[in-house]
Amino acid sequence: MLHPSEMPARLAAFLAAEVPGAGEVAVHSYEVMTGGYSRLLARAEVSWRAGGDEQRRTFVLRGDPPPERTLIFTDRRTEFEVVRAMAANGVLTPDAHHFDDGGRLATPTILLDFSPATSLLVDLAGRVAPVELTRPLAEAAASFHRIPLTELPARLERPASAEAYLTDRIDEWRRTAAAHVEALPILQYVAAWLDAHRPAPVPLSLIHGDFQSSNLMVTADDRIVVLDWELAQIGDPREDLGYFKAVAQAAPPDLIGLDESAFCTRYNELMGFSDEQVNPAVIAYFLILGVIGTVRRLLEAGAAFSRGENTSLNAVFNARNVMFGQSMWLQFSEQLEQAFAAAKEA
């Protein structure tokens, strides 16, 4: 993927070795795709003969950029295993078929099904009533949040408890502040504020980690397809809901906010959660908490640029999102404080 001109030959040799009984492997096209934030993406049309029949497939290749252009260091094998687990548990996502550690495709790469669904962002641009997708969004989130932990890849770290996880996640704001190249008191504010307003706990589950419109697609019958599992981990499922809402503030529409009551009702119904565990105020709490993983990675990439360790302008460009985020954290934390105070008085 690092050298697109070499890829057809590399891919043909890779598939010839990977697909049992495959012969006459041909790569008919190989196109670099845009839209990948942290990974290199390409689309390949391939065919091979197996048992006398011709098989034609369209794969999406998702691989690591070179280290000096890398914004986020994540593990392709873990992502491959997560995608397999999602597909096996009925989550609507393009299944992963092959993984290469970089030995044959020049960089760690996953081969996924190409999805014919429409990008959610493209769909929303032409949709008259986006609120139609609020319930499907709740169903998409619940589809992977409710998978038992025992079904998830063993290489995903299991936190000791939901409470310990939340504490660690809050402390991640402080650790991020301490590790950055300049003082960012907003991060300490957020940590202190989150600590002071903890919500009722829910059980740990798989979280997507980058659950936002640009990682979603829509099928013709309005079901949501989830893409890009590189940041998946075990955590508090409400982080994904808050994260979605957070990104939607910068890139509307906010499908949750269009009908928060319908979203929470459907989500709680599928997850078996109470109104106390998931409601609009709790989602707003996680709008703040749920972005720390991304905030840390964006700041690390920006810091690496400032130290001269990363040459990707993308790192600086995306670090600006943190500035937008902090205005939102301030706004939501103040609104929530008022809501909590009003509830206490009542």
Added chain:
Amino acid sequence: MYVRPSTEQIIEGACRELDEQVLPLLDAGSPASVLVQQMVQLLRGCAVRAAHEIAWMHEETAAIVEAVAGIDDDATAAALAAYRAAPAGGLHLDEVAHRYDLASQALGAAVEAAYRSGDVAQQESLRALLRARSANEMAVVGALELVGRG
């Protein structure tokens, strides 16, 4: 030295040329087009910074020092002492940024202390400083366009 046109004006002029002369030559959605759009947004932020950042850091620093001076907290006091020990007065960007960084460390410590103690008035006065800081940063960011995604 010549200071007219200003740095801000020159950068804005470069952005205009990139927008009007370079972007139309590139395929919409191509990696090169996305990169140029990102560069334009970053350069516009640089123009704002060139015009204001030294003044903003100076103003914010003064407000922080005044707000945290009376806070009874060891970490805040230590950070404030480090700020006061730093060389004062230099107006080169690195000098101002260094003092701003030290003052910001004191603000971070003060915020944590305010939440530990539950002092709501103090929390609010420190949050006002963060709001002012955020307002300046949003002026740098401008209209956030997430080019190149999805």
